[in-house]
Amino acid sequence: MTLTTTTPDTAATPTTAATASAGRPLDGLRTTARVAALELRLFVREPVMLVGLVAFPAVTVLVLAGVFGTSPDPEFAGVRPSEHYVVGYVGVVLAHMGLVALPVHVASRREQGVIRRYRASGVSGASMLACHAVVGVALGVAAGAIVLAAGGAAYGLPRPEDPWAVVGWAGAGLGCFVALGIALGTLLPGSRAANAVGNLLFVPMFLLGGGGPPRDVMTGPMQAISDALPLSHVIGGLRMSWLGATDDPRALWWTMAVTAAAVALAFRSARRRVG
């Protein structure tokens, strides 16, 4: 181990270096982009995460869509069950990203002291939050695209009835679940808790929020629970704007309200946990 002691601008004039650094504060966006790009690269190296985020929903949609067939069915609001599930599973993968993958990711980074390490190097708390959001958005977009590609290739998909509305609902769903993911990741004590709570939230939301049985076959209480779940509205919005028909609820205001609450919670818990 050798130490180079002849670094003139460090050794001789520490105050000069200080002035230069202090006069050029970190470019927050550039920092966020660099950390987020690296975090995404690391995410791709985590096979368990990728299996949970992409493989599970892709296989499930292929099975469900195959089971219920490709003929229009009145129990599915008159659309083909395959299309019903393939479009709906875009919302399911967003929910999995926001309720399981992102919280576990954020909580484990916090638990390992990685966020403290970044913070000690001048990465601001706001940059860390933005970085988590970028990671969530990128994962959600990738997972949604994979589900559409897999389902569309297997069963075929019609052109969206209203492409801009599809984009709008996908964006609303993405925003909602990214905010929930960061809120859970910063709020829960560690990655194991995030995994447990995330799955506890995801499984019923997946089954009652549009990823399981069609709304027509649900009992009254089940429908009431379904109406309260943000995933039901995101999936309902996606199905209506893509397929032109759905029995699912689709109140944008409710999705936005959940998003706003999650953003407020995320900021509050991040301020406390991350600084």
Place this chain on the structure above:
Amino acid sequence: MTPAAGAAHRTGAGGDAVVAVHDLVKRYGADEVIRGVSFDVRRGELFGLLGTNGAGKTTTVEILQGLRRATGGIVQVLGLDPGAQGDRLRQRVGAQLQGAALPDRLRVGEALRLFASLHPRPRPIAELVDEWDLGRLLRRPFAGLSGGERQRLFVALALVARPEVVFLDELTQNLDPVARRRTWEVVRRVRDAGTTVVLVTHDVEEAEQVCDRLVVLHRGRVVADGTPRSIVESLGGAATVRFTDGELDVRTLRNLPGVRTVQRHGPEVHVTGSGPVLAHVGAHLVAAGRPPCDLRIERPSLEDRFVALTEEN
């Protein structure tokens, strides 16, 4: 002068203190973990925060970096308030944090490039790689590094931004004795290159060997401060001269300069005293024609003082 003005004065442009802590208090609910701690760190010194586990060392340095908020007191680092100006401050200080890690799958080379990219004038990565012997590890993921390799990487990351002050928290934890001594040497050279070093340690030998000056923390309070030598001497400077002579009349030793007590334990004689007591006892024994073969002196160590301080408090 108010405490705030005093702290500002000490860390101002003309002052020599780059870190000024005055009456620092940190509470978690009813639990007060830092209880009125005050100290200064001067520019260019290698300063130690020594204490047992749970003494409040890590909490103190995390407050100095703006990673935790103080409950009370005044803290200034490089003239900045870490609580209010933490992001600015962290551009000028480096840190190796206890308990902090990197993502398991992050490679050493990626970590160096990322952390260098966060600063406007980073040190060349090749220089850090050479300095901290990281060349063969560049493609290795963080999870695959040994304890010592991780510490070397963390120090390299702490120095990448050309910091004016670097905080090193339990730096040599998990290092073998050889790596530990090499690390001490490198830390001294970091100081020699102009960087103020704040070394947090529970290792008394490390504090004694490496630090120019230190404070001893115990249960959230400063119980001693000064150079390692001055802290040892605050014991009263009592040294013990020992030798074996079963027939010597020990009363002849009592009037020698510096001698405090003389005791016989069987054939062994113990003489306590201060100053050049060894020389006086040796000269007396030679003059008496009884030079012992095993004349030796035992001086109190910083560890003795540290144990005494923590037991007293």
